[in-house]
Amino acid sequence: MRLLARLGEDLETVRRRDPAARGRLETLLVYPGLHAVWAHRVTSRLWRARGLARVLGARTVARLLAHAARGATGIEIHPGALLGERLFIDHGMGLVIGETTVVGDDCTLFHGVTLGGKGGVGARGRRHPVLGHGVTVGAGAAVIGGVTVGAGSIVGAGAVVTKDVPEGCVAVGVPAVARPRRAS
Structure with a gap:
């Protein structure tokens, strides 16, 4: 997708999913x-650079x-994380997305969410969660380790998955228990 089209889609995603969004300029x-997602697009490209760019320190620049x-945003997204299209981060302060996290398309993350790692020093492989398409993670929830949250599921506020x-499904509690969603 071309850059301007992608930026426009990001802007419209926020406007569609947040009733408080009053206008494009605001x-x-x-x-x-929105700013954190845009910054991540740049850092992710640098993180995945090959050849001379990698030799010249693209990963260090990405981390910086x-x-x-x-x-600037209060949102920490590791450049190695993979974010899907139309991700909506509502408020976002204190949100953390770890290095091997994968977030599907059309997901919503609220403030204080942790998509965090599990594993000791030097651990390799998938240490962070995978969120399927259309997943919502409520405020203050933590999804820890190499777990998968299936498409269309909701992780309730404050849950620890x-x-x-x-x-x-809907996952609530500490530790979270998953139950099928009721039709709305």
């Missing part, structure tokens, strides 16, 4: 979740830019 200027974005959540 959304463009004051939505830290991600650090600056965290300071340490085991896989099947598609179309």
